[in-house]
Amino acid sequence: MKAVSIETYGAAESLSIGDFAMPNPGPDDVLVRVRAAGVNRLDILLREGRVFQVPLPRIPGTDFSGDIVAVGSNVTGNRIGERIFAAPILSCGECQHCRRGDDNLCANFGTIGSTIDGGYAEYVRIPARNAVPLPEQLDFVTGASFGLTYATAASMLRRGRLAAGEWVLVLGANGGLGYAAIELAHLIGARVIAVNRDASRDGALRDCGADVVIRPDAQMPGTVLALTGGRGVQLAFEHVASATFAHSLASLATDGRLVLGGVTTGIEATLDLKAVFTKRLEILGARGSGRKDLDQVVRLAAEGQVRPLVQQVLPLEQAAQAHHWLESGRVLGKIVLTV
Ligand SMILES: [Zn+2]
Numbered sequence: 348m349k350a351v352s353i354e355t356y357g358a359a360e361s362l363s364i365g366d367f368a369m370p371n372p373g374p375d376d377v378l379v380r381v382r383a384a385g386v387n388r389l390d391i392l393l394r395e396g397r398v399f400q401v402p403l404p405r406i407p408g409t410d411f412s413g414d415i416v417a418v419g420s421n422v423t424g425n426r427i428g429e430r431i432f433a434a435p436i437l438s439c440g441e442c443q444h445c446r447r448g449d450d451n452l453c454a455n456f457g458t459i460g461s462t463i464d465g466g467y468a469e470y471v472r473i474p475a476r477n478a479v480p481l482p483e484q485l486d487f488v489t490g491a492s493f494g495l496t497y498a499t500a501a502s503m504l505r506r507g508r509l510a511a512g513e514w515v516l517v518l519g520a521n522g523g524l525g526y527a528a529i530e531l532a533h534l535i536g537a538r539v540i541a542v543n544r545d546a547s548r549d550g551a552l553r554d555c556g557a558d559v560v561i562r563p564d565a566q567m568p569g570t571v572l573a574l575t576g577g578r579g580v581q582l583a584f585e586h587v588a589s590a591t592f593a594h595s596l597a598s599l600a601t602d603g604r605l606v607l608g609g610v611t612t613g614i615e616a617t618l619d620l621k622a623v624f625t626k627r628l629e630i631l632g633a634r635g636s637g638r639k640d641l642d643q644v645v646r647l648a649a650e651g652q653v654r655p656l657v658q659q660v661l662p663l664e665q666a667a668q669a670h671h672w673l674e675s676g677r678v679l680g681k682i683v684l685t686v
Contacts, residue, residue, distance in 0.1 A: 567591075
């Protein structure tokens with residue numbers, strides 16, 4: 348079968364397309380004929396090998412959709428032919444955390460496309476419990492575009508305890524995760540300040556729920572204070588990390604929270620300890636998402652309450668080009684590869 352794999356860590360050109368042996372499903376697995384695969388920041392971090400390392404070669408691709416074409420001996424129900432999308436988080440499914448839908452707290456936490464091979468391929472083998480029925484209202488491209496970003500955004504907003512009427516500052520607003528956070532925060536009833544470098548995207552970000560769009564420059568904390576009556580925001584939604592962290596922290600109100608769910612620009616930042624204790628700030632880490640977050644966003648997507656935005660659809664063969672575009676930071680929403 349045809350697949351794109353990471354053979355060595357490096358630039359986008361290090362992605363190589365080639366022929367791979369057809370995967371065989373284990374007893375608890377299904378085999379999926381992939382139709383579409385979403386491109387995520389996580390794929391780029393994995394390809395670079397600077398933040399996360401996994402045994403290589405690895406076929407990336409955490410978000411994908413397709414049809415089930417074979418099942419393992421323990422898989423019950425008639426699932427052949429089912430349209431599915433991938434639940435991105437691997438977990439045991441049986442521990443106290445998994446039973447509560449908090450799969451991201453499971454001791455056996457992993458991610459499709461990192462821990463096991465993912466969806467940049469014609470066929471992929473995944474645990475049956477990770478193959479989630481794709482609602483009939485959603486096409487394959489949409490089905491490959493929201494599992495990771497929307498569920499992660501929902502998980503981060505839940506961790507950050509965002510409530511109606513609060514101000515939230517969303518960093519990296521034009522990317523898949525930021526765009527999802529704007530839509531979900533708007534649904535919660537929060538007031539959203541979106542932070543985005545490219546002014547040509549401001550209208551689209553307001554259309555999806557941002558009240559105001561500002562730039563990630565040194566004036567950002569002052570701008571945020573002016574917009575919030577001198578108080579600051581109750582929650583900063585951070586995943587850009589190094590490049591914006593200090594300014595995000597400086598934008599918080601007293602008793603404000605910063606939720607960190609990614610490290611796109613690097614893993615180190617300066618922390619103003621005086622601000623942390625005098626303003627009683629909370630810094631909350633958030634890894635991945637739980638099944639309850641995924642269930643919530645699938646329902647919202649099927650109902651049309653959130654509308655995942657796909658800016659570009661490319662064939663799998665152009666995976667390197669897709670990575671270049673995502674790395675440029677200028678893509679609005681998602682890029683999806685068709686297989
Ligand atoms: Zn578990």
